Amino acid sequence: MPPFQGPTDQELLSVVDVSVHYGHIRALEPLSFSLRQGGLVLVLGPNGAGKTSLVKALAGAVPAHSGSVRLGGKDVTWLPAHSRVKQGICLIPEGRGTLPGLTVRDNLDLGRHAAGRARQSDSQSDLEMVLELFPPLASRLEQDCSTLSGGEMQMLAVARGLLSKPRVLLLDEPSLGLAPIPTARVYDVLDQLNSNGLAMILVEQKAVPLDRIPDTTLVLQSGRVVYRALGQRPTEAQLAELYLGGVGAAQ
Helix, strand or coil: CCCCCCCCCCEEEEEEEEEEEECCEEEEEEEEEEEECCCEEEEECCCCCCHHHHHHHHHCCCCCCEEEEEECCEECCCCCHHHHHHHCEEEECCCCCCCCCCEHHHHHHHHHHHCCHHHCCCHHHHHHHHHHHCHHHHHHCCCEHHHCCHHHHHHHHHHHHHCCCCCEEEEECCCCCCCHHHHHHHHHHHHHHHHCCCEEEEEECCCCCCCCCCCEEEEEECCEEEEEEECCCCCHHHHHHHHCCCCCCCC
């Protein structure tokens, strides 16, 4: 697997005072952080905390009420979702986002086409790369994706995202509904990708089996940051306390 390009100390994504409102409902209070090339931001929180609203706003799937998003120094705040994919921001949504009725190969082709011509490269070598990362998909290319197991569905979702040639991968609860073994398999690949320089923003409800320590960890509760840490993440006990209403090292 080739490394993702770029110096690892260079800021890749800048998020400044981004908030999300749905009508009169404040889903996410203004939030700021940065992500370096090859970096990892971990966002934790219970249901309704604002995690999904955050990654959807970064991906352009919902409009930001305030703030700015810059990718590689370029302001992408008002770009639509399909344009952000072409710029290199890819969201793997909660629930996988695979399309029943299409084969595994068809789903992978959608990822490749989403990159746009300017970012497409040798499609065969790209396909071989994702099948090397996720061997179970290789024997299921002509199979309807709705017949896959939950773990295979998540593998397909990540593989399709990788074929869009992302610079930043946004993952919304990749372990949701998965048993421990498929969760570990998916996270093993995510760990490899991150170690090879792919920047990630990872959203989960609970502690994750990721070997790398995040550059930044944020815990959200009711749309606001209640815990922020650099180079560490909360323990299970701290997380339980935060979810019950305690406040840690907030903004």
